[in-house]
Amino acid sequence: MPLLTNESKRITKDFDGWHPIKKRLDEKTGLPTFKEREIWWCSVGVNVGFELYGKGQVFTRPVLIIRKFGATTFLGAPLTSSQKPGYYRVPYVLQEKPGFVVLDQIRTYDARRLVNLQPIQRMHPTEFAKIKQAIKTCFDLSS
Numbered sequence: 001m002p003l004l005t006n007e008s009k010r011i012t013k014d015f016d017g018w019h020p021i022k023k024r025l026d027e028k029t030g031l032p033t034f035k036e037r038e039i040w041w042c043s044v045g046v047n048v049g050f051e052l053y054g055k056g057q058v059f060t061r062p063v064l065i066i067r068k069f070g071a072t073t074f075l076g077a078p079l080t081s082s083q084k085p086g087y088y089r090v091p092y093v094l095q096e097k098p099g100f101v102v103l104d105q106i107r108t109y110d111a112r113r114l115v116n117l118q119p120i121q122r123m124h125p126t127e128f129a130k131i132k133q134a135i136k137t138c139f140d141l142s143s
Contacts, residue, residue: 018046031111037128038065038119052078052105076109077101090134101131103138
């Protein structure tokens with residue numbers, strides 16, 4: 001069903017195309033080894049409303065691994081080239097191209113969603129520290 005976005009564009013989401021891929025991902029074995037600070041192509045799928053979604057045949061988008069919870073799950077933040085106002089998007093550079101880490105879309109991912117056997121690249125420790133500080137600021141729950 002078409003969705004009306006805040007930019008008044010009609011987007012048709014391919015939920016029917018995503019579901020068979022999601023089933024195959026769930027059956028996937030032989031998970032890749034991943035580490036914090038790595039950026040991977042991740043099969044994030046087709047999501048609801050304004051949640052970021054993947055593109056292409058397996059609905060992928062780059063995701064930064066923020067925290068590894070074990071061999072099978074991690075906390076990740078999707079990446080985008082789209083700049084929007086507000087402090088929920090933190091700038092970074094990936095393969096000499098500017099982009100943004102989308103803090104308000106952070107979630108837990110299963111390693112079965114990772115595409116390929118290796119990451120796109122690993123974020124520089126200084127850049128990663130900047131992202132972690134932005135997360136702390138963004139999600140200050142002390143008040």
